[in-house]
Amino acid sequence: MSSLLRGEEMCLAQLFLQSGSAYDCISELGELGLVEFRDLNPNVNSFQRKHVNEIKKCEEMERILGYLLREIKKADISLPESDMNPVSPSPKHIMTIMEQLQRLEVELGEVTRNKEKLQKNLLELTEYTHMLRITRNFVQRSAEREPLQVQYEEFPFLEKDTRMDYSSMQRLGAKLGFISGLIQRAKIEAFERMLWRVCKGYTILSYAEVEEYLEDPDTGEPTKSVVFLISYWGDQIGQKVKKICDCYHCHLYPYPSNNDERNDVVEGLRTRIQDLHTVLHRTEDYLRQVLIKASESVYTWVVQVKKMKAIYYILNLCSFDVTNKCLIAEVWCPVNDIPKLRRALEDGSRKSGATVPSFVNRIPTTDTPPTLIRTNKFTSGFQNIVDAYGVGSYREVNPAPFTIITFPFLFAVMFGDLGHGIIMSLFALWMVRYENNRKLKNTRNEIWNTFFEGRYIILMMGLFSIYTGLIYNDCFSKSLNIFGSGWNVTAMFTAKVWTTEVLKGNNFLTLDPDVTGVFKGPYPFGIDPIWNLASNRLTFLNSYKMKMSVILGIIHMSFGVILSTYNHRYFRKRYNLYLVFLPELLFLLCLFGYLVFMIFYKWLAFTAKDSKLAPSILIHFINMFLMQGDAKQPPEQGKAMEPLYPGQTGLQIFLVVIAVLSVPVLLLGKPVYLRWLQNGGQNRLGMYRGYERVRRNSDEELCLLRSEDMEEGNSHSDPSSSGEHLSKEFNFADEFLHQAIHTIEYCLGCVSNTASYLRLWALSLAHAQLSEVLWAMVMRVGLRMDTALGVVFLVPVFGLFAVLTVSILLVMEGLSAFLHALRLHWVEFQNKFYSGTGVKFCPFSFSLLPSSFEHDGLL
Amino acid sequence: MPSLLFCGPKMAACGMVISIWGVIMLAMLGIFFSANSAVLIEDVPFTEDDIRADTQPPQRIYALYRQVGINCFIAAAVYVAVGAISLCQVRLNKRQEYMVT
Numbered sequence: 001m002s003s004l005l006r007g008e009e010m011c012l013a014q015l016f017l018q019s020g021s022a023y024d025c026i027s028e029l030g031e032l033g034l035v036e037f038r039d040l041n042p043n044v045n046s047f048q049r050k051h052v053n054e055i056k057k058c059e060e061m062e063r064i065l066g067y068l069l070r071e072i073k074k075a076d077i078s079l080p081e082s083d084m085n086p087v088s089p090s091p092k093h094i095m096t097i098m099e100q101l102q103r104l105e106v107e108l109g110e111v112t113r114n115k116e117k118l119q120k121n122l123l124e125l126t127e128y129t130h131m132l133r134i135t136r137n138f139v140q141r142s143a144e145r146e147p148l149q150v151q152y153e154e155f156p157f158l159e160k161d162t163r164m165d166y167s168s169m170q171r172l173g174a175k176l177g178f179i180s181g182l183i184q185r186a187k188i189e190a191f192e193r194m195l196w197r198v199c200k201g202y203t204i205l206s207y208a209e210v211e212e213y214l215e216d217p218d219t220g221e222p223t224k225s226v227v228f229l230i231s232y233w234g235d236q237i238g239q240k241v242k243k244i245c246d247c248y249h250c251h252l253y254p255y256p257s258n259n260d261e262r263n264d265v266v267e268g269l270r271t272r273i274q275d276l277h278t279v280l281h282r283t284e285d286y287l288r289q290v291l292i293k294a295s296e297s298v299y300t301w302v303v304q305v306k307k308m309k310a311i312y313y314i315l316n317l318c319s320f321d322v323t324n325k326c327l328i329a330e331v332w333c334p335v336n337d338i339p340k341l342r343r344a345l346e347d348g349s350r351k352s353g354a355t356v357p358s359f360v361n362r363i364p365t366t367d368t369p370p371t372l373i374r375t376n377k378f379t380s381g382f383q384n385i386v387d388a389y390g391v392g393s394y395r396e397v398n399p400a401p402f403t404i405i406t407f408p409f410l411f412a413v414m415f416g417d418l419g420h421g422i423i424m425s426l427f428a429l430w431m432v433r434y435e436n437n438r439k440l441k442n443t444r445n446e447i448w449n450t451f452f453e454g455r456y457i458i459l460m461m462g463l464f465s466i467y468t469g470l471i472y473n474d475c476f477s478k479s480l481n482i483f484g485s486g487w488n489v490t491a492m493f494t495a496k497v498w499t500t501e502v503l504k505g506n507n508f509l510t511l512d513p514d515v516t517g518v519f520k521g522p523y524p525f526g527i528d529p530i531w532n533l534a535s536n537r538l539t540f541l542n543s544y545k546m547k548m549s550v551i552l553g554i555i556h557m558s559f560g561v562i563l564s565t566y567n568h569r570y571f572r573k574r575y576n577l578y579l580v581f582l583p584e585l586l587f588l589l590c591l592f593g594y595l596v597f598m599i600f601y602k603w604l605a606f607t608a609k610d611s612k613l614a615p616s617i618l619i620h621f622i623n624m625f626l627m628q629g630d631a632k633q634p635p636e637q638g639k640a641m642e643p644l645y646p647g648q649t650g651l652q653i654f655l656v657v658i659a660v661l662s663v664p665v666l667l668l669g670k671p672v673y674l675r676w677l678q679n680g681g682q683n684r685l686g687m688y689r690g691y692e693r694v695r696r697n698s699d700e701e702l703c704l705l706r707s708e709d710m711e712e713g714n715s716h717s718d719p720s721s722s723g724e725h726l727s728k729e730f731n732f733a734d735e736f737l738h739q740a741i742h743t744i745e746y747c748l749g750c751v752s753n754t755a756s757y758l759r760l761w762a763l764s765l766a767h768a769q770l771s772e773v774l775w776a777m778v779m780r781v782g783l784r785m786d787t788a789l790g791v792v793f794l795v796p797v798f799g800l801f802a803v804l805t806v807s808i809l810l811v812m813e814g815l816s817a818f819l820h821a822l823r824l825h826w827v828e829f830q831n832k833f834y835s836g837t838g839v840k841f842c843p844f845s846f847s848l849l850p851s852s853f854e855h856d857g858l859l
Numbered sequence: 860m861p862s863l864l865f866c867g868p869k870m871a872a873c874g875m876v877i878s879i880w881g882v883i884m885l886a887m888l889g890i891f892f893s894a895n896s897a898v899l900i901e902d903v904p905f906t907e908d909d910i911r912a913d914t915q916p917p918q919r920i921y922a923l924y925r926q927v928g929i930n931c932f933i934a935a936a937v938y939v940a941v942g943a944i945s946l947c948q949v950r951l952n953k954r955q956e957y958m959v960t
Binding site for chain 2: 478532776786790
């Protein structure tokens with residue numbers, strides 16, 4: 001059951017579902033999430049499918065549910081949190097749900113409409129009240145004015161008492177009319193000007209602003225209004241005034257003719273407003289109660305409708321058999337799950353009370369099945385980052401189990417800092433500890449979700465960073481002296497190499513490891529802490545880290561090439577082992593493996609005494625290709641051209657010859673061999689195929705339809721023999737081109753990929769330098785303060801240091817190292833063996849279906 | 860009495876984290892300074908004079924080390940206080956959230 005290494009074995013199965021129990025069987029399958037359905041009606045439009053009416057009903061119900069949820073959200077009612085999982089409803093139950101939803105919708109719609117009407121009425125009455133109050137002021141104001149004012153003949157009512165208004169008017173025989181109402185403040189000047197121009201002074205407009213913001217009955221927004229009173233003289237003027245008022249969208253209200261009438265109207269308005277308030281209040285309460293009652297079951301309905309719609313969608317994918325009595329569905333199913341599948345069908349048939357059970361049949365196929373790799377919460381993160389590059393082809397080696405260790409390790413090589421590693425591990429541990437906390441799991445913040453999904457990856461990265469931090473001996477850019485340094489400064493004095501004058505006269509001094517007692521031996525674990533004080537620290541570390549990067553790179557790539565043997569052996573292409581794998585490995589190891597050997601040899605063979613004579617590996621490596629080992633060099637270059645070891649020239653020539661010879665083998669071997677097989681090896685092939693047939697029979701006795709195919713002899717569900725099969729046209733040109741591209745890519749890639757691994761050095765250098773700069777520029781400033789202010793200053797300085805460490809060194813550098821480690825895996829490691837052209841297995845499962853309401857933030 | 864709550868839940872949590880980190884790291888720095896660790900030489904405010912005009916070398920440097928170490932310990936104590944305040948804020952925030960819902 002090596003599912004993580006290779007993926008599950010999948011098979012194509014046919015389900016024969018009785019019409020009566022099809023719905024229940026598919027419901028059972030949806031709960032279990034076992035199989036992926038194939039579309040048997042690909043040419044049919046979605047409007048012409050069989051169950052399109054039911055799906056329309058489901059969408060109607062979803063529309064009503066969306067409306068309900070929006071109303072519930074507007075009323076600020078919280079939905080009950082529940083983890084329950086209601087099953088999909090039976091067809092009879094569907095009708096009841098539909099009726100309930102429709103009734104709720106109608107009721108809600110009515111109540112909302114009533115409420116809006118009442119509110120509009122209320123606003124209008126409020127405006128009327130304000131208008132009456134303010135126009136009273138107009139009339140009273142004019143009454144208070146001194147009669148000493150100039151008297152206008154035509155308009156005596158302006159300064160007379162209100163009581164005398166109408167009598168004097170009647171005396172004049174004039175027909176005086178009043179129009180009163182409200183208009184928006186922004187329009188009042190234009191209104192006044194228009195009135196003046198049109199009516200030419202036969203109207204008088206008085207207006208005053210309403211102090212409060214009133215809600216506009218039409219739009220419901222608070223607006224500033226102005227109450228106006230137009231007194232006009234004459235019928236035609238009245239018409240014109242009315243038309244102008246219409247233009248400016250004024251709200252007109254009847255003007256009371258005398259004070260008593262005005263008081264009556266005001267009283268009546270007051271009682272009406274109070275009544276309206278009460279009725280509105282009651283209506284809102286009722287609406288809220290209806291919504292609360294609906295909110296209790298709306299979650300269940302949403303889930304039920306979602307499941308129902310999914311089941312009908314799947315039913316649309318099935319086709320009827322010839323007798324039209326049972327449905328046929330084609331599914332991809334893991335071979336190990338076929339017993340579970342059978343049991344699910346039995347359960348479904350039993351639940352629907354059918355007499356004839358539904359059953360499952362395995363069928364052979366030449367299609368490539370989708371890839372299923374079972375993961376748990378720890379491995380799923382790593383599998384996701386491998387799948388992001390490409391889902392593995394069916395049954396090829398999965399790089400994910402190896403990535404669990406190599407990815408955090410390569411990240412840590414680029415990130416290595418003890419302090420930062422500890423902080424990262426603590427953060428990941430916190431996420432892991434609280435991973436079942438619902439608030440953390442269900443936030444909608446995308447960035448947080450990304451970090452949370454990768455919590456195990458971050459934990460591994462942090463732990464490995466602690467390890468590499470100890471190796472590099474780097475903790476917030478300071479080294480820890482745990483075991484005692486291996487270098488001794490006093491020995492330089494005892495050997496009389498340094499004296500006090502030497503100390504006084506020089507800025508920089510070199511500890512000479514050749515002097516006895518200075519270098520007592522290597523530090524037990526990691527880099528010696530004295531290097532933190534050295535000015536040539538980077539020179540030493542650069543050489544070390546570059547060589548380490550090349551070594552790690554060659555090991556990683558060789559491992560990738562070796563993994564390809566798993567694929568060659570599984571897919572039974574033995575010729576690949578000799579014609580592809582062997583030349584590749586020889587090329588890589590003869591050239592770059594030899595480089596690694598030289599690095600180790602130089603580390604081991606040369607000591608501090610003869611370090612002046614140590615040759616440069618790079619020059620030797622270049623000369624290996626130029627075959628210039630033997631040439632006599634002038635004395636000053638003598639040391640660089642001394643051989644590393646006796647016999648080096650001969651060995652190097654031998655290795656170069658092997659590497660160069662392996663290139664044409666890689667280029668031509670496979671196409672030539674396959675062509676020879678096709679042409680010359682006919683009889684051999686026949687025997688081989690017979691052998692294959694017998695072997696396959698013993699493998700797959702479950703398949704019922706196998707017997708027919710035995711006679712025909714040309715159907716395979718096992719991809720192992722697809723390479724040698726005659727039904728596939730063997731195109732020599734195609735194959736040769738493919739192999740040529742592969743050869744060029746591989747050989748050039750070896751060089752460029754090895755250099756690409758130098759990013760391990762580059763990023764670790766960048767991290768170390770950033771860390772040091774942060775300490776020197778932030779923390780040191782706080783620590784060096786020796787005045788009394790020093791302590792007060794140190795507290796915020798440390799806070800700043802902490803924030804900058806987290807934001808720059810942890811987040812930014814962490815993301816950068818993550819990305820580069822990922823690239824090293826995707827390109828340099830995986831292109832040695834991984835094709836990644838598969839399709840992921842998406843089982844039909846209710847829990848995996850997205851809900852459109854959650855997406856809108858309504859649930 | 861007006862509410863003692865002056866920062867939200869996330870700010871209080873940040874305060875807690877930085878305080879705990881500050882206490883641990885500053886205490887360790889104080890210990891290392893008191894132990895006269897050579898790696899931290901650049902962080903000690905010494906001058907040329909301290910080296911050359913020292914009657915009993917390296918006592919003046921050691922005195923400076925001790926002073927910086929004491930500074931670190933005092934800063935750690937301040938962070939203990941900040942941590943206590945943050946803890947109060949976290950508790951008050953939890954209580955308020957509990958009461959609202």
